[in-house]
Amino acid sequence: MGETETIKSGNQITMAHGSGGKLMHNLIRELFVKRFANEFLDRMSDSAVLANPLNDKSDLCFTTDSYVVDPVFFPGGNIGSLAVCGTINDLAVEGATPLFLSCGFIIEEGLEIHILEEIADTMAKIAHDAGVNIVTGDLKVIEKGHADKVFINTSGVGRRPKHLQLGHDFIRDGDMVLINGAFGEHGIAVLSARGNFELNMDVQSDCAPLHGIIAEILSASDGIHFMRDPTRGGIATTLNEIVAGTSSGITIDEASLPIKEETRSACEILGFDPLYLANEGKVIIVASENKAEKILDIMRLNPLGKDSRIIGKVTHENPGKVVMKTLLGGHRIIDMLTGEQLPRIC
Amino acid sequence: MDEYRNPELGQKLLGKIEETLRGFPVKISIMEVCGTHTMSIARAGIGRLLAERVRLLSGPGCPVCVTPNDYMDRAVAWARCKDIIITTFGDMMKVPGSTSSLYREKVSGAQIAIVYSPLEAIGIAEAYPSKKIIFLAIGFETTAPTIAATIKCAREKNLKNFFIHCGHKLVPPAMRTLVNDPELQIDGFICPGHVSTIIGSRPYEFIAREYHIPCVVAGFEPLDILESVWMIVNQISRGNHAIVEIQYTRAVKPEGNPNALSLMNEVFAPVDSIWRGLGTIPESGMTIRESNADFDAVKKIPVAVEETKEHPACICGMILRGVRLPVDCPLFRTTCNPENPIGPCMVSSEGTCAAYYKYEKG
Amino acid sequence: MCLAVPMKIVKLTGTDAVVELSGVQRSINLALMSDSELKIGDYVIVHAGFAIQKLDSVDAEERLKLLQEMLEIS
DSSP: OOHHHHHHSSSSOOGGGGSSSHHHHHHIIIIIIHHHOOHHHHTOOSSEEEOOSSOSSEEEEEEEEEEOOSSSEETTEEHHHHHHHHHHHHHHTTTOEEEEEEEEEEEETTOOHHHHHHHHHHHHHHHHHHTOEEEEEEEEEEOTTSSSSEEEEEEEEEEEETTOOOSGGGOOTTOEEEESSOOSHHHHHHHHHHTGGGEEOOOOOOOOOOHHHHHHHHHHOSOEEEEEOOOTTHHHHHHHHHHTTSSOEEEEEGGGOOOOHHHHHHHHHHTOOGGGSOOSSOOEEEEOGGGHHHHHHHHHHSGGGTTOEEEEEEESSSTTOEEEEOTTSOEEEOOOOOSOOOOOOO | OGGGGOHHHHHHHHHHHHHHHTTOSSOEEEEEOOHHHHHHHHHHTHHHHHTTTEEEEEOSOOHHHHOOHHHHHHHHHHHTSTTEEEEEOGGGGGOOOSSOOHHHHHHTTOOEEEOSSHHHHHHHHHHOTTSEEEEEEOOOTTTHHHHHHHHHHHHHTTOSSEEEEEOOBOHHHHHHHHHTOTTOOOSEEEEOHHHHHHHOSGGGHHHHHHHOOOEEEOOSSHHHHHHHHHHHHHHHHHTSOOOEEESOTTTOOTTOOHHHHHHHHHHEEEEEEEETTTEEEEEEEEEEOGGGGGGBHHHHSOOOOOOOOOOTTOOHHHHHTTSSOGGGOTTBTTTBBTTBOSSHHHHSTTSHHHHHHHHHOO | OOOOEEEEEEEEETTEEEEEETTEEEEEEOTTSOSOOOOTTOEEEEETTEEEEEOOHHHHHHHHHHHHHHHHOO
8 A cells, every 4th residue: 555655645744644543653654663763663552661771570661642632621621631641541551550750841922821720730630649740841932823822742651560461462363342431522522622513512521541440450350462542533543553454353343332422413413433533531452252251340340431341353354454343234344544534514 | 313223124124125136137226326325325334235136326426526626626726815714514625626625725724614504604704804705515405505595694694705606516417417328227216315305306206207217215324225225126126117205204205395495596596517527417506696696706706726637547437427446447546545535436435436445455 | 415413402593493412402593494383392404504304203203113014024
């Protein structure tokens, strides 16, 4: 497939390059990973697992993420919640206990200080409740018009048990695919906060730190092979990432997908597909078939997992693809997101 | 309307369709002419469920697919003007023109606002009195009345900076072109549900009467589509005179919505129109009548438009008519793909080529 | 161009209405509906912010029942 074509198709970065789908993946791979060239980056996982230079007892996990969201405040959180939860989650899905965060702020001139205070309050609370310390940071102010209110970068460091059998290589055909609850809410919450399209609804972002629920299942069960938190591009993109280029496929069952009614309705009105909506408090877990029910039970005991479901399985059919068995019994290929979703009339 | 997604009933309908078509020597070809039907069919996976007995053809039913390059080229030319804000439905953002698209223009700094309702464009016109707001009015008879109402609203508000780039098209004339096409074998039509909410079922009667092709006006849930296929298949198997039936009775009356129709005809007049891939079809487009010419962007905002060019190798036209498959196109997959669409069949995520790309990707 | 959704009327204000679908509300324009007797609780088909037709829920139910009966006959 013309992969290099996709970043050559135009000489400018477009919004589509940031939307979590194919264009973004190709850009990261072709422009950065190729140049920086090392075994850690080649894995393209959420966090880098590094041999701990300080001791032999556990591995170090290290990750970074930048947060830009418009609007800065939305139902269920703000850019600060995303910045802390997002990085905690990138560590947690690699099986690490999050320990320390850094945070860098790029602030647009003219931003009101009380906004920054509210963001910082949120970050402090989430970090504190999660047992994570924000230990270093940076701040830059940029001229009005050169940034959109505030951008935040957080990097995170965590401790990971040595030789943890968690990662892409441990996925097997026959494994079940689980999710900890209804998806698509963050995408809809941000949309409704923007006020575009004049829809009124009461949908909250699902933004939440998942290290607690993940620690619970890791300590109570084996058989967890892989985890990832679906963010931009939705669960469709994450599921595709899992099988792209492999000899396995994923089949998901439309009837078992957990979606809130409001999310479904907003999507129907605008012509969106909830599979591609952003999430900030979801984890996709791939686990061995005989442990799936047990893991589900443990997840459901946690408030962040009460609507957990088994949504599909890894198979040898349709290698490299994600296929959905529709309500009707038909099949539909779920591709990765191309560009952004836009409201349509057709 | 969850009952219209009931899988058990769906299975039974599939069984009935299979039963009725048993013994038929050939596969029957049913064409739908509505982009939303294409989506519903793809979403439910109906095409493959019926594949043994029925060939479901996706016709030129999507405004994205049939809007010709010159419409987009003019939109792009306007988008490049600093004093113009283009307002549009999301569908049009990635439609390619001769050399660019609205998406590319937005990246380069053009002021383009995506809306869900044309009335939002009115709001933008009121909020930016020093700019000219042009709304890209595409869509069939479902959408044209909403634009007509929007123009009336602009008139009532005495807006001087609001304009429409009219690209509306009418479905029944295009269907006549399709049935006259010697290369096309169509055994039945699934007629567009929401277009028919406005125009009713009578405009399709010429197809049944003159061409003896059964027509069923269908809703959009999986059961609506399956029931409609069953109704078409029953007509064919009974061998009586073909007729137009309404499956989507909960939303479509034979006379349609006379109020909406008269509003549409008050503001717009039919005009010959170019459909991508089908050529010029008489009286198949709409133009703004003289009484509202002050809202007509083409008349009121002259702009230099680049020469319209079609990609020489693009065969979207033949694909839209159902006489070629995407794999027959030399550009398919190599040059033309969802991230970089050359023709409209690849732009719409369930357009014929985009759908093929997903299913046949190696 | 056919994307339209049945939504329930929860408020009527002359030329406009507020409609709802499972917790999602929007204000819509009734210019395309004749001065018909729309009531709170009626469903309308909504396209691009306009009501384009009243949904006949009685017909919907009856038709579904009829379909179910027809499909029982094998």
